[in-house]
Amino acid sequence: MRILLVEDDRGLGSAVRDQIAAEGHTPDWVETLADATACTQTISYDLILLDLMLPDGRGLDFLRGLRKRGAATPVIILTARDRITDRIDGLNAGADDYLVKPFDLAELSARIGAVARRYSGNPNPQVHLADLTIDLAARSITSPEGPIDLSQREWIIFEVLLQRPGTIVPKGQIEERLYSFDAEVESNTIEVYVSRLRKKLGRDVIETVRGMGYRLGRA
């Protein structure tokens, strides 16, 4: 996989780059948003690792620009522990995942592996579920009645479930993905989203397992 690493800390940058290379992927390491923009305009990446604190601008703007131009490249955000709002904003801006600095290199490998698995091989991996056709990379879903649009959060939830179809996914794990690890107040946000997802995707695509979580189309 071709991976773009945007990170201005020399020590961390080189460590991550080496790790990526050791995993058999191809890293491009840049230290500024300007360089990152240049790279993304000429090369198509399979994954972008994006630090949010950079010398020449806010990483979030870069991410938004990327998404606005229609790029579906998976983006993993690298962020400091105390910048919680950044993380949430990141997810809103279209990030796929995040890593809290300082992170374990093993952790990084795991996330990269997850992305690799998700988009493995073919350029347009398609998944079929019930009567839906899902294109992970393009984030598009097609039903017999036509295409279905999901909002940012809706997609995240759907994707979490999609990673382990047939398995019960506890609410806690979904929250974790939506809001990072920080303690959450009692809220039924997830239920609301599931409700909306069901309305869009079909009543029986997502199954409730009372007291445990949700499950996607039983294998």
Added chain:
Amino acid sequence: MRILLVEDDRGLGSAVRDQIAAEGHTPDWVETLADATACTQTISYDLILLDLMLPDGRGLDFLRGLRKRGAATPVIILTARDRITDRIDGLNAGADDYLVKPFDLAELSARIGAVARRYSGNPNPQVHLADLTIDLAARSITSPEGPIDLSQREWIIFEVLLQRPGTIVPKGQIEERLYSFDAEVESNTIEVYVSRLRKKLGRDVIETVRGMGYRLGRA
């Protein structure tokens, strides 16, 4: 994942246990090294969270014993901020990681998630029992007639029995697991659940051993 929590502080213990459960894992919480030893001898855990200051001995000795017996179970040490040497000794004794008390539950989730991800590559282990196929991770049971759904409590009881198939499990142990210690109301709840389980799983999957407890399908 099955996780053993060794912690004698009631407040912290219950908080951690609840957090683990919310993540969809299965916690066993004990307060002494004696209990911990007993647990590890009968059950195979995916992760152990170990407090080092315990009433009946040093946690480090427990850890060393574990490693000496060849157990490769990942161990995360819980330690107070000022006991730095403990941490170092812990890592030397074979711990995989440590958490400094007081720690954030979010932090804990992250570490557990890291371990979980390490295990998640391989397909879910499946257990066969009579004509049932059980997927622990997915919490799903399949019979020749189709999938079987269990409620929260039903699953807990089934899981307890499943830990030691062929062995007699006393009612007390099941109660303990259902109601975390504070149990002991004269009630036939467990009998009711066993009855329900039998109705769902098949009449002769769970065997009654009069006066002692229950036993799962003798092999």
Added chain:
DNA sequence: GCCGTTCGTTCAGCACAGTGTCAGGAAGCG
């Protein structure tokens, strides 16, 4: 700038599966 739209979130009321209790009956054991 202003307005319409979309999205995320909270709230409140409703529905119902899950839980526990009980009582009458069955089954094991001396």
Added chain:
DNA sequence: CGCTTCCTGACACTGTGCTGAACGAACGGC
């Protein structure tokens, strides 16, 4: 046969989850 232990159907209660509505914030078009 009598006593204990266990089974199981019925029932009431409760908490969990569902969903329509409403509101603020962010965004985009004009």
